[in-house]
Amino acid sequence: MLQIDLSGRVAVVTGGASGIGRAAARLLARCGAKVFVGDLRPLDENAAEFSDLGIVQHACDVRSEASIAQLIDRIVAEAGRLDILVNNAGIGMVKQIADVSEEDWTACIDTNLKGPFFGCKHAVRHMASGGGGAIVNTASNAGLLPRAHDPVYSISKMALVAMTKSLALCHARDRIRVNCVCPGPVGDTRMMDDDLEMAADRDALVAQMISASPLAKAHERMETPEEIAEAILYLVSDAATMVTGTSIAIDGGKSLGVPPNA
Ligand code: NAD
Numbered sequence: 216m217l218q219i220d221l222s223g224r225v226a227v228v229t230g231g232a233s234g235i236g237r238a239a240a241r242l243l244a245r246c247g248a249k250v251f252v253g254d255l256r257p258l259d260e261n262a263a264e265f266s267d268l269g270i271v272q273h274a275c276d277v278r279s280e281a282s283i284a285q286l287i288d289r290i291v292a293e294a295g296r297l298d299i300l301v302n303n304a305g306i307g308m309v310k311q312i313a314d315v316s317e318e319d320w321t322a323c324i325d326t327n328l329k330g331p332f333f334g335c336k337h338a339v340r341h342m343a344s345g346g347g348g349a350i351v352n353t354a355s356n357a358g359l360l361p362r363a364h365d366p367v368y369s370i371s372k373m374a375l376v377a378m379t380k381s382l383a384l385c386h387a388r389d390r391i392r393v394n395c396v397c398p399g400p401v402g403d404t405r406m407m408d409d410d411l412e413m414a415a416d417r418d419a420l421v422a423q424m425i426s427a428s429p430l431a432k433a434h435e436r437m438e439t440p441e442e443i444a445e446a447i448l449y450l451v452s453d454a455a456t457m458v459t460g461t462s463i464a465i466d467g468g469k470s471l472g473v474p475p476n477a
Pocket of ligand 1: 233399
């Protein structure tokens with residue numbers, strides 16, 4: 216296993232109360248980082264474990280620039296620096312365009328794209344003055360290969376991949392690296408649970424998602440939040456010192472575009 220030591224680093228993970236964000240917060244903390252979680256709904260169930268790992272939870276709504284700025288300024292005031300930002304908070308939007316209201320559009324784009332942008336804006340000023348930093352955006356395989364069932368979500372994630380590349384170029388001179396992870400179907404997340412809850416046939420939907428991802432099919436399971444967290448850990452670590460603007464697909468090959476029954 217790659218040995219990564221994040222001692223002395225300060226990290227913030229948005230959407231860190233559950234799913235991929237929680238797995239990333241745990242892993243970064245276990246590797247020595249001081250981790251802060253910013254989430255719309257901090258969960259009491261995390262309190263004991265987070266406290267053992269030294270993870271601090273703050274309420275934050277990434278749709279609001281003021282809320283993100285306040286979170287980041289508070290963390291810098293408490294911890295004295297900021298080295299790592301994981302822009303992970305996100306929501307799904309499974310709707311055809313005829314059913315998408317202006318409110319739906321705003322909710323999805325503001326959470327999945329505007330939030331990460333303003334996260335970067337406010338993190339970058341502290342990272343630049345601190346000599347550098349690492350930002351990881353949680354995009355999706357929908358950011359690499361758009362999907363028919365969730366167009367607004369696909370738009371938000373494709374734009375997030377584009378933003379990652381653009382900001383990587385803008386801030387390389389500040390030694391700030393900006394990368395993204397593009398997960399496929401990840402089990403044990405609230406987003407997946409919500410999708411499955413809405414399904415007419417839950418088992419059929421699970422089987423369909425697994426069969427659309429060649430490696431998920433071979434392993435007969437979805438990806439886990441921990442598997443995405445491992446990629447996030449690599450990207451924020453010194454092992455990735457020369458890696459910026461890249462998108463790591465952790466989707467079992469789904470974004471290769473291989474037809475489900477190939
Ligand atoms: P999740 O629902 O378990 O976690 C998302 C977290 O974001 C929650 O804790 C939620 O409270 C928080 N959040 C939502 N809106 C917020 C806001 N406005 N401000 C602050 N926090 C907010 O789901 P997850 O799957 O772990 O999602 C994490 C990321 O992974 C998302 O960006 C999602 O798009 C992406 N993703 C998930 C999957 C999957 O299959 N689960 C696949 C690809 C990408």
